[in-house]
Amino acid sequence: MDNVYDTLLERGYIKQTTHAEEIRELLGKEKVTFYIGFDPTADSLHVGHFVQMMVMAHMQKAGHRPIALFGGGTGMVGDPSGKTDMRKMLSKEQIEHNVNMFKKQFSRIVDFSEGKAIMENNANWLSKLNYIDFLRDIGVHFSVNKMLTAECFKQRLERGLSFLEFNYMLMQGYDFLELNRRYGCILEMGGDDQWSNILAGVDLIRRKEKKAAYGMTFALLTKSDGKKMGKTEGGAIWLDKEKTSPYEFYQYWRNVDDSDVEKCLALLTFLPMDEVRRLGSLKDSEINKSKEILAYEVTKLIHGKEEADKAKKAAEALFSGGSNMDNVPTVEIEKAEINSGIVDIIVKTGILPSKSEARRLIKQGGLTINGEKVTDANAVITNEDFKDGSMLIRRGKKNYNKVVIK
Structure with a gap:
């Protein structure tokens, strides 16, 4: 049986790991429960989250158990990672609505039936914490000196970092500890901007439980020029069809740069890597066929075959000068x-x-x-x-x- 670690490595997902050899060995010999956290700051997931959903799907196909952790509690605070300004505060009602929207989108990619995957909300434990108990039990294990060297805080220190946000690392570390106790979760995964927060959770489990825990980050989805992928002049590319229509979604992938085609096929589709490499190596007008395959496969995963077919037909009708505009947004x-x-x-x-x-x-x-x-x-x-x-x-x-x- 192929080791999913090798699959993730070959497809270009893995950026950093806490213990590469140990993680690979674990994933090859036993069923591992792992988690990825998603803060509900909007009412839809976007293209940036899609890479993490794909990792979950690859891991699940290999027999491992994903936990999608929605940050109903951490969302009340806001993650300073990768941000130059403080996030706006959301109400409990907004957060609950956003979490429900996420659940629908997740279910297209990850199978949550019969305990094959778990959805959790960290508000279930964070909202009940006693502040003094939390400081004595958890805060004692965090060094402020060490926290201040973390990349996520460095950028913000110059502009002003609130104590509210400074708590975020403790809360995320505590999430990992809580999931370890509840579900035997031993691996936290996330975007590379989460590295410091993931390390905090790994360290906390080792200190509190005297057990091994592991972390892995993925490369953020960027274009060949280094800019984040998933933005257009109209804003973010959302996974909710009410916010970004399936046609616009299809067109986004149809129009990626030639140099990004192979990476997108590897990260955002389940096509075999031999096929990914073949499609990525095509040149000039031939690469357009690869882009059409990319657009169709990604749209099918997020919106289903029917919407992908409609988007493809609409694009073909417009570009061939056809008159059938039934499927145009x-x-x-x-x-x-x-x-x-x-x-x-x-x-x-x-x-x-x-x-x-x-x-x-x-x-x-x-x-x-x-x-x-x-x-x-x-x-x-x-x-x-x-x-x-x-x-x-x-x-x-x-x-x-x-x-x-x-």
């Missing part, structure tokens, strides 16, 4: 809104999030209506722009929206 406007400015319509329908972004796109020559480039940001939309009751807006080269009158 569609927005509606009231009849009374005709004769409004194009910028107002784009923002009101949610095609772009702000007027400044809409104006910038027009200035850059990146907006067309029914195939005609828009050059004036003050242009007004009239009845004549609606052919057979609809108007086709294109952003950049490949992002389309159909606007129809209610």
